[in-house]
Amino acid sequence: MLKGEIINGYVILQDFTTAGGGLSKWTFARKGEKEYFIKEFLSPKYPTETSPGSPKSKERKKQECEKFENHHKNLMKQINERCGVGGNLVVTLDFFRVGSTYYKVTEKIDVASLSPKEIYALPLPNKILILKTIAHSLNILHKAGIVHGDLKPENVLIKQTRLNYYTTKLIDFDNSYFSGNPPELSEEVVGDMVFYSPELARYIQGKENPEKLTTQSDIFALGLLYCIFLQGELPDFPKKYAYPCLAVNEGKELKLIDAKLPKKLKKMVNAMLAPSPTERPTAEEIFETLKNLDLKDDDELVKVPERKSFVETYWEEKEKKEAESKSSKLKMTFSKKKEKTTEETEASLELEMKKFEEAMKIIDEMTGVSESKLRGKGLKIGKK
Ligand SMILES: Nc1ncnc2c1ncn2[C@@H]1O[C@H](COP(=O)(O)OP(=O)(O)O)[C@@H](O)[C@H]1O
Ligand SMILES: [Mg+2]
DSSP states (O other): OOTTOEETTEEEOSOOBOTTOSSEEEEEEEETTEEEEEEEEOSOOOOOTTSOSOHHHHHHHHHHHHHHHHHHHHHHHHHHHHOOTTSSBOOEEEEEEETTEEEEEEEOOOOBOOOHHHHHTSOHHHHHHHHHHHHHHHHHHHHTTEEOOOOSGGGEEEEEOTTSOEEEEEOOOTTOEETTBOOOTTSOOOSOGGGOOHHHHHHHTTOSOGGGOOTHHHHHHHHHHHHHHHHSSOOOOOTTSSSHHHHHHTTOOOOOOOTTSOHHHHHHHHHHTOSSGGGSOOHHHHHHHHHTOOOOTTOOBOOOOOOOBHHHHHHHHHHHHHHHTSOHHHHHHHHHHHHHHHHHHHHHHHHHHHHHHHHHHHHHHHHTOOHHHHHHTTOOBOOO
16 A cells, blocks of 8 residues: 555555554555544455465454454444543544455554653653553553553653643554453464563463453553663563563562662552562552652653654655655655645644644543642642
């Protein structure tokens, strides 16, 4: 699917890319006035009349596809019933199949290109705000009995707010499952092994019952994610283990060691990394602990300088490379086209701002974090 093509009413704005993952391709698309994120699944493929295979294998593939489709639609229904567009969970707006290929559509997020290292470098209150919004999103998901199943930095989009702080948007529920009901082992078990919980590792090894894979499996992954944001790296574990979960399953303890962090915060993160799911705090408890952290008076929530979004930078660089490789004649058409796009962008910018302000109101209400509320809690808002 290429730029300019239309798929189920969505006009594809750029060629699809596999950046970020590998099991899917993604790009942005426009339908009516709005722009969306659209993801193409590389598997499963629905067998069509012309696709190869015996009738029997095609029938098996069809059944696999129906299961995939039902699972996605069911998740979409459960999540959408609890969250609205513009909240911290990026919900699926559309899920469909064209020919043999499945697609998923969500709202488009203007992502700040902020690496985990850059998050680590932020002042503590800014980091806490990031941790808090993730816990909040996860709590909504967990209350619906859904395990995210693939928590890692790439699936937590960082967005700069109108007030110039960073907030998060949780994405990629494609490996999600209902608590106690993980995908069967015969199916492709995906996700990043670095963030596997000890019980997930045991399940893969055939040493754990599926019922033991609950929403608390996400909490272990979240604990690792918090370590990366708070101390700049994963907790230490002996090098002979390839992944943290394997070290834990051999009796090793994972710990956040940064001495400068508040005791209550360290205690909470260490409990999130406990070997037993029931010893770990729930997403709700984590959110409450973070909300009530007693930060020192000199810990200011600092406004961050404006920065270009990941989306802007990514496509700008791509377009620059394309333009460089074309003839000067082509370059002329390219720059004309770009002028037009800039005008269009400016016209839609106002609309975007309105939408964003609405969304910010919702985020503030949801997370209990607004400028006035922070002041009320004795936190100072740093000057820009
Ligand atoms: N709603 C969105 N708006 C902007 N960018 C997004 C959005 N959703 C995902 N992305 C970008 O696309 C990448 C891949 O999306 P994701 O749903 O995580 O697919 P994958 O299955 O390939 O991991 C993400 O890491 C992120 O950089
Ligand atoms: Mg992903």
